[in-house]
Amino acid sequence: MSELPEPIPAATLVLMRRLASGPPELLMMERAGTMAFAAGALVFPGGRIDPADIAAAAALAPHLEDGAARIAAIRETIEETGIAPALTPSPGRAAAAALRQDLAGGGDFAALLAGHGFALDLAALTPFTRWCPAFKHPRRFDTLFYLAEAPEGDPRAVADEAEAVRAFWASAGDVLAELDAGRAHAIFPTRRNLERLARFGSIEEARADAARHPVETITPWVEERGGRPWVCIPEGIGYPVTAEPLDSAIRA
Numbered sequence: 452m453s454e455l456p457e458p459i460p461a462a463t464l465v466l467m468r469r470l471a472s473g474p475p476e477l478l479m480m481e482r483a484g485t486m487a488f489a490a491g492a493l494v495f496p497g498g499r500i501d502p503a504d505i506a507a508a509a510a511l512a513p514h515l516e517d518g519a520a521r522i523a524a525i526r527e528t529i530e531e532t533g534i535a536p537a538l539t540p541s542p543g544r545a546a547a548a549a550l551r552q553d554l555a556g557g558g559d560f561a562a563l564l565a566g567h568g569f570a571l572d573l574a575a576l577t578p579f580t581r582w583c584p585a586f587k588h589p590r591r592f593d594t595l596f597y598l599a600e601a602p603e604g605d606p607r608a609v610a611d612e613a614e615a616v617r618a619f620w621a622s623a624g625d626v627l628a629e630l631d632a633g634r635a636h637a638i639f640p641t642r643r644n645l646e647r648l649a650r651f652g653s654i655e656e657a658r659a660d661a662a663r664h665p666v667e668t669i670t671p672w673v674e675e676r677g678g679r680p681w682v683c684i685p686e687g688i689g690y691p692v693t694a695e696p697l698d699s700a701i702r703a
Contacts (some may be wrong), residue, residue, distance in 0.1 A: 464525065477648065
């Protein structure tokens with residue numbers, strides 16, 4: 452049996468936008484169908500932790516064990532959606548667009564922030580969960596998930612066309628309804644996190660739930676139940692649904 456590939460360190464940001472009434476909306480992306488991983492799936496913004504993120508964390512946040520992951524989550528969100536969260540002062544749309552353009556040109560994130568007059572507010576990110584699947588796949592990620600509040604104003608999302616066909620705001624419940632109707636699909640970890648997030652009526656509720664469940668690495672496994680294989684995660688760690696039949700657990 453072939454060995455599993457070494458997991459790639461990654462970070463994801465669950466960005467939450469307050470509404471005048473009702474549950475918060477989440478920033479979602481639909482990945483391009485040509486992507487090697489999770490092609491066509493709905494995902495939260497995020498990606499791998501780069502060496503530059505590690506260097507920036509050593510310089511700017513040596514006290515944070517997960518500083519590089521927090522920086523990567525912010526950087527990837529800017530690159531993929533054009534929204535710049537967890538920065539001080541909070542950038543307007545034009546400043547966020549300029550920062551995104553400079554990042555696309557290969558600029559160093561830490562240097563660009565300083566050049567544009569911004570600083571990271573890493574405390575604005577709340578650790579939420581960590582997933583590291585152990586299924587056979589050419590690309591395997593060890594991903595830290597964070598919660599953060601969207602910048603004030605009009606945080607309009609514009610997808611990076613190289614990786615996604617759209618970026619949009621929607622409540623967790625509305626995204627789940629799209630998945631259930633077959634109008635969209637998501638990989639197993641995304642769906643489980645949407646189900647968990649759908650229980651919260653506010654950003655404060657989501658953060659309180661995160662505080663009640665210390666982050667531990669979730670590695671799904673397959674077991675037989677009633678003669679049928681199910682993909683499972685542990686009970687008691689904050690997830691309302693902890694198993695799904697293998698044949699319906701879409702992985703990309």
